[in-house]
Amino acid sequence: MKLTINGDVKEIKDGIVLSELLIIEDVEQPDMVSVQLNDEFLTKDIYETTTLKDGDEINFLYFMGGGA
Amino acid sequence: MRDFSDEELERYSRHIILQDVGIEGQEKIANSKVLVIGAGGLGSPVALYLAAAGVGEIGIVDGDVVDLSNLQRQVIHTTADVSVPKVLSAKAKMEAINPNVKVTVYQKFLDASNILDIVKGYDFVIDGTDNFSSKFLINDACVLANVPYSHGGILRFGGQTMTIKPNESACYACVFDSPPPANAIPTCSSAGILGAVAGMLGTIQAAEALKYIVGVGEPLYNRLLTFDAKSMNFRNVSFKKNPKCRVCGGEGIKEIRDYEAVVCEAKL
Numbered sequence: 001m002k003l004t005i006n007g008d009v010k011e012i013k014d015g016i017v018l019s020e021l022l023i024i025e026d027v028e029q030p031d032m033v034s035v036q037l038n039d040e041f042l043t044k045d046i047y048e049t050t051t052l053k054d055g056d057e058i059n060f061l062y063f064m065g066g067g068a
Numbered sequence: 069m070r071d072f073s074d075e076e077l078e079r080y081s082r083h084i085i086l087q088d089v090g091i092e093g094q095e096k097i098a099n100s101k102v103l104v105i106g107a108g109g110l111g112s113p114v115a116l117y118l119a120a121a122g123v124g125e126i127g128i129v130d131g132d133v134v135d136l137s138n139l140q141r142q143v144i145h146t147t148a149d150v151s152v153p154k155v156l157s158a159k160a161k162m163e164a165i166n167p168n169v170k171v172t173v174y175q176k177f178l179d180a181s182n183i184l185d186i187v188k189g190y191d192f193v194i195d196g197t198d199n200f201s202s203k204f205l206i207n208d209a210c211v212l213a214n215v216p217y218s219h220g221g222i223l224r225f226g227g228q229t230m231t232i233k234p235n236e237s238a239c240y241a242c243v244f245d246s247p248p249p250a251n252a253i254p255t256c257s258s259a260g261i262l263g264a265v266a267g268m269l270g271t272i273q274a275a276e277a278l279k280y281i282v283g284v285g286e287p288l289y290n291r292l293l294t295f296d297a298k299s300m301n302f303r304n305v306s307f308k309k310n311p312k313c314r315v316c317g318g319e320g321i322k323e324i325r326d327y328e329a330v331v332c333e334a335k336l
Contacts, residue, residue, distance in 0.1 A: 007303055031252035034244050036307060041243065059305050061292060063248050064221030064228045066261055068108030068142075068198030 001054035012052070019047040027060060034061045070095050076168060080122055093282040094122065098168075100281045101125040103187060105178060105206060106196030107132075107154040109266030110220045110273060112144035114194050117274035118169075119162035123281070125170045126162065127190060130154040131177040141263030178202065180324040183209040192277050193217035196270065200247035201327035207232070207240040208324055211316045216280060218273040218288075225262050225297040227269035230288050231276045234316060237289035238307055241315035247327055265297050 003012045005025060012024065018037070022030050035042045036059040042050060052058070072080070072094070083089045083097070102123050104111050107130040118126055134142070134149045134157055142154075149157040155173035162171050174186060187193055187209045195206045195217060203219065210217040211234040219240050220229045232239050272293065279285045290309070295302040311317045 029252050031248045036305065039307060041245075041307070041310065043245075061243060061294070061305060062223075062226075062228075063200070063244060063253075064223045064226060065200045065203065065253060066198050066222040066259070067106055067110045067196050067203075067220055067266075068138075 001052070003052060003055075004057040006059055014054075016052055017048055018042065018050040018052060018058075021052060021058065022047070025060070032063045034063070035059070036061065070098055072098075076122070079166070079168075083121070088284040089282055093284070096281050096283070097122050097278065098124045100192070101127070101190045102192045102194065102277055102281075103127040103129065103190040104194045104196060105129045105202070106194075106198065107142070107144065107158040108138065108196060108198060109141045109222065109261060109263070110196035110270040111158070111194070112142045113267050113270030114196060114274045114277070115158050115162055116144055116165065117271060118277060119166045119171070121274075121278055122166060122168060123277075125172065127172045127174060127186070128155050128158050128162075129174040129176065129178060129186070130158075131175060141261060141266045143263075143267065178205065178209075180205065180326045184213055184324055187215050188213045190215060192280055194273050194277060195219050196273070200253070203240065204247055204327050205324070208315055208321055210234055211239055212321065212324060218276045220269050220273050222261055222265055222269050223259055225265055226295065227265055227272075227297075228292055228294045229269055229272055229276070230292045231280065233287070233289055236309075238309040239313060239316040242310040242313045242317070243292060243307060245314060250328070262297060268295070268297065 001014050002009055038057055080094050083094050100123055102118055104115050107128055132154050134145045134152050134154055136150055144161050145157045153175050155175045159171045159173050193210055193215055214234050216233045218231050280287055291304045291306045293304055315321050
């Protein structure tokens, strides 16, 4: 299936859940990212039960705490 | 109506000839009050550009003193300022650039006991802080006080920013909910930051403040601008205000409380 991940269209194997995508996409620290699926932000407790489907748009928004 | 002196008309001439600014826009800038929280990597360029632009009153908040390791990016401070309180060092440079600007210093760190009273007196707030407890506290205070603000965050070669109009556009907590667990946060000093990246993000924040004041263009409402200076790719990610947001949705927050302070070197 085709997923749009951070703006890039990628071919990803069918039927995976979001927590698997985090691993495939090398998101090393899931605690440091906010995940948006088709305009909605997901709470971490549903990462393992959210099955992705063809055409989904996913954004990983990383926490950035610096400024000084 | 404000009468600019000949000196001011010449000083601001490149603003005034901009069709979208003009005399009216420059008057709005001169009559505005902006609070810059943090006189560091982000706060330095913001404070310099807002002073140069002629923002009437600028408040600057920081409880720290200048350290030698700050000078790689905190361009408002100089080698001679090491050990000087950052707010005093910053104020001197801002007044040197533009004596027409009134600078108010708050030589302290903000917490739940003082932030609301300070934020309330300003038209726009800049988050130039370096930790999540402060970033979420600023978001809470600006939502409660209904003061628009610019969120900014930087890390290594990257930056992110969004502009928040409380109760109208998505707030920081709509996107990031609450501070990440302390053991997940890259250490501030060990993560590092390319100095120029702080300048890139800070000047975007300054431009957002001036756009808001003048009322021109489209602020970064309901979108997060992120960039990676290594690839020089810039991206906007759009979203909506979250009706279930912990801070600005439904019930929302009713009072300010401190977030658990995460020490920079928490992760070993």
